[in-house]
Amino acid sequence: MASVATYSSLVLKGTRHGLLASIREDADWPHVLAELARLSQDHPGFLTDASITFDFGWREITEEQFDQVITSLHSQGLSCNGILSTSLNTRTIAEERGYRAIIGRLGLAKHQGRRMRQEKEEVAPAPQASTPTPDVIEQPAAPAEVVPQAPASQIEESVEDSFDAIPAAQEESVETSIEPSTSPSQEGVHVPRFDDEEPTLYLRKTLRSGQKVVFAGNVVLLGDLNPGAAIEADGDIIVMGQLRGTVHAGAEGDLTSTIITSSLRPTQLRIADRFWQGERNQSFFKKSPLSGTLKARLDGDSVVVEALPAR
Amino acid sequence: MGKVIVVTSGKGGVGKTTATANIGAGLASQGHSVVLIDTDIGLRNLDLVLGLENRIVFDLVDVVEGKCRSFRQALIKDKRFENLHILASAQSREKDAVKPAQMKKLCTELKDAFDYIILDCPAGIEMGFKNAIAGADEAIVVTNPEVSAVRDADRIVGLLEAAEIDTIRLILNRVKPGLIQRGQMLSVEDVQDILSIELLGQVPEDERIVHSSNKGEPAILDGKSRAGMAYRNIVARILDPAVPMVSPQASIWAKLRRVFTADLGAQVG
Ligand SMILES: Nc1ncnc2c1ncn2[C@@H]1O[C@H](COP(=O)(O)OP(=O)(O)OP(=O)(O)O)[C@@H](O)[C@H]1O
Ligand SMILES: [Mg+2]
Numbered sequence: 001m002a003s004v005a006t007y008s009s010l011v012l013k014g015t016r017h018g019l020l021a022s023i024r025e026d027a028d029w030p031h032v033l034a035e036l037a038r039l040s041q042d043h044p045g046f047l048t049d050a051s052i053t054f055d056f057g058w059r060e061i062t063e064e065q066f067d068q069v070i071t072s073l074h075s076q077g078l079s080c081n082g083i084l085s086t087s088l089n090t091r092t093i094a095e096e097r098g099y100r101a102i103i104g105r106l107g108l109a110k111h112q113g114r115r116m117r118q119e120k121e122e123v124a125p126a127p128q129a130s131t132p133t134p135d136v137i138e139q140p141a142a143p144a145e146v147v148p149q150a151p152a153s154q155i156e157e158s159v160e161d162s163f164d165a166i167p168a169a170q171e172e173s174v175e176t177s178i179e180p181s182t183s184p185s186q187e188g189v190h191v192p193r194f195d196d197e198e199p200t201l202y203l204r205k206t207l208r209s210g211q212k213v214v215f216a217g218n219v220v221l222l223g224d225l226n227p228g229a230a231i232e233a234d235g236d237i238i239v240m241g242q243l244r245g246t247v248h249a250g251a252e253g254d255l256t257s258t259i260i261t262s263s264l265r266p267t268q269l270r271i272a273d274r275f276w277q278g279e280r281n282q283s284f285f286k287k288s289p290l291s292g293t294l295k296a297r298l299d300g301d302s303v304v305v306e307a308l309p310a311r
Numbered sequence: 312m313g314k315v316i317v318v319t320s321g322k323g324g325v326g327k328t329t330a331t332a333n334i335g336a337g338l339a340s341q342g343h344s345v346v347l348i349d350t351d352i353g354l355r356n357l358d359l360v361l362g363l364e365n366r367i368v369f370d371l372v373d374v375v376e377g378k379c380r381s382f383r384q385a386l387i388k389d390k391r392f393e394n395l396h397i398l399a400s401a402q403s404r405e406k407d408a409v410k411p412a413q414m415k416k417l418c419t420e421l422k423d424a425f426d427y428i429i430l431d432c433p434a435g436i437e438m439g440f441k442n443a444i445a446g447a448d449e450a451i452v453v454t455n456p457e458v459s460a461v462r463d464a465d466r467i468v469g470l471l472e473a474a475e476i477d478t479i480r481l482i483l484n485r486v487k488p489g490l491i492q493r494g495q496m497l498s499v500e501d502v503q504d505i506l507s508i509e510l511l512g513q514v515p516e517d518e519r520i521v522h523s524s525n526k527g528e529p530a531i532l533d534g535k536s537r538a539g540m541a542y543r544n545i546v547a548r549i550l551d552p553a554v555p556m557v558s559p560q561a562s563i564w565a566k567l568r569r570v571f572t573a574d575l576g577a578q579v580g
Contacts, residue, residue: 088473088475206507207469208465208466208468208469208472209462209463209465209466209469210465210466210469210470211469224505224507226465226505227458227462227465227505228462228465228466242504244505
C-alpha cells in the first residue's frame with residue numbers, strides 16, 4: 001500500500017464536492033508553504049488539475065502570502081476554488097485577485113482543545129464560544145496531524161467522485177453573498193460538504209439588511225440578524241443576538257433541523273419547507289411575548305417554538 | 312490633515328443634503344475650513360440649499376476630468392462664511408462620469424488643504440454611493456424614524472462596514488416627539504436597537520427647514536429653528552464628542568398626555 005502523506009500544517013480532505021485544505025491557524029508560514037509545495041507529488045494521479053478550497057480560519061493572510069499559495073498551486077498544475085476566512089483583509093485580498101471568498105471557518109485545523117460540534121439534542125446556545133473543559137471534547141472531526149487517514153485508495157475514490165459532482169453540486173450548494181458590492185451575484189464559494197460531519201459556520205458580527213449567508217451546514221451567529229438579512233442553512237441555526245431577519249434551517253430538506261435563539265421576532269422563519277406562522281400582528285412596537293432560550297423545530301407538519309428549560 | 316466625512320442614507324429624501332449644508336455651515340462658523348462636495352451627479356441641489364447656484368462655473372466632473380487647472384478653480388466660496396466652500400455636482404452628466412479612484416484622489420488632495428471635506432451622497436447603493444464613500448474616513452448615516460428608512464440605513468451601515476469605514480454615526484432626522492410618545496413612531500431606542508451605531512444627534516421635524524432651504528439659508532443660521540438648534544448641537548458633538556446630546560422635547564401637551572396615559576396604565580395594570 002502506498003504510504004499516506006502526512007501534513008502537520010494543514011488538513012487535506014477529499015469530500016463529496018471537492019478538495020478542501022484547512023491551513024492550521026498556528027502553523028508557521030514557511031512550513032505551510034513547504035507542505036503545500038509537495039501536494040501533487042504526494043498524491044500523484046488524483047491531484048491533477050484539482051481545484052482546492054482553502055480554509056484559512058482566523059489566520060490573517062498577507063497579499064504576498066496569498067500570492068505564494070497561488071503560485072505554488074499553479075506550479076503543480078492545481079488551482080484555487082475559493083477561500084474561507086474570518087478575516088476581512090484576507091477575504092478582500094482573495095476577492096481582489098478574482099477568487100471567491102466566504103466569511104467563516106470550518107475549524108478542521110484549529111488548535112486542539114476546542115469542541116467541534118455537539119449532538120443536536122444538547123446544543124447549548126454557544127457551543128463554539130464556550131471554553132471547553134477536557135471532558136466535553138469530542139473526537140475532533142479530523143485528527144489535526146495526520147490526514148488523510150483513510151487508505152489512499154479510498155481517498156482517491158472520494159476525490160474523483162467529488163470532481164464529478166461539482167457541476168451538479170454548484171446550484172444546490174453553498175453560497176454567500178455577504179457583500180453584494182463585491183460579489184453582485186448570489187453565487188459564492190463552493191464549500192464542500194462533508195459526508196461524515198456537518199460543518200458549522202461561526203459568525204461574529206451583525207448581519208444587516210441585504211446580507212445573506214447560505215451555508216451547507218450549521219450556522220452560529222454571535223450578533224443580531226437584522227430585518228432584511230437572512231441565513232439559510234442545511235443544518236441548524238443558532239442566533240445569539242436579536243433574530244429579526246429571515247432564517248431557514250434544513251434548507252435542503254432536513255426535517256430534524258432546529259433554530260435556537262433567545263429573541264424571536266423573525267421576518268420569516270422556515271424549517272425545511274414549512275413556515276412558522278408565528279404570532280399574528282407582529283408589530284415593530286411590540287416585544288415578543290416569548291422569552292428565554294427558544295427552540296423552533298418541526299412537529300409533524302408545523303413549526304413549533306418552545307422555550308428550553310433553564311439549566 | 313483634514314477629515315473626509317460622507318453623509319449617506321440609502322433611502323432618498325431623508326435629509327442628507329440638508330444635513331450636509333447645515334453641518335458644513337456650522338463647522339465653518341466655528342472657524343474650520345470646510346469643503347462640501349455634492350456627489351449626486353445629475354441631481355444637483357446642495358448649491359440650491361446654500362443659495363449658491365448662480366455662481367457655479369466648474370463642477371465635480373470638470374475637476375476629475377481635468378477641465379480646470381485645479382480643484383481650487385471649481386470651489387465656490389460662500390459669502391456668509393469665508394471658510395465654507397462647495398464643489399457642485401454636474402447637472403447634465405451620468406453617475407458613472409466619476410470613478411471611485413478619482414474621488415479618492417480628489418479627497419486626498421483636499422485633505423491637505425481643508426479641515427473638513429463633507430460629501431453629500433446620492434440615495435441608493437450604486438455607483439454614486441460607491442464614489443461618495445471611496446475617499447471617506449468617516450460616515451454620517453441620516454435616517455428617519457420609519458421602518459423603511461431604517462431598513463435602508465442598516466443596509467448602508469453594512470456596506471460601510473464592509474468598506475472598513477470604522478466611524479459611522481447616526482443622525483435621526485424628522486423626529487416628532489409627540490408621535491413617539493403616543494407609540495406611533497419609532498423611537499430613538501427602536502432605531503438604535505436595530506442599527507447599533509453611535510447616535511450623533513436627533514433633528515426634530517421643523518417646517519422652517521423647508522423655508523430655509525428654499526431661501527438658500529441653512530437652518531443653523533435661523534435662531535428660531537428647532538432643527539437649526541439640533542444641528543448646532545450636532546456640530547458641537549462632531550468637534551467634541553464629549554458634548555452631551557440634546558434631545559428634541561415634546562410639546563407640553565404631549566407630556567401631559569403621557570402623564571395621563573401612564574396614570575391610566577397604572578390603574579389598569
Ligand atoms: N428636520 C426636517 N423637518 C422638516 N423637513 C425636513 C427636515 N429635514 C429635511 N426636510 C425636508 O425634506 C426634504 C428632503 O431633504 P433633503 O433634500 O435634505 O434630503 P436628501 O436625503 O438629500 O434627498 P435626496 O435623497 O433626494 O438627495 C426637503 O424638502 C427638506 O426640506
Ligand atoms: Mg440630496
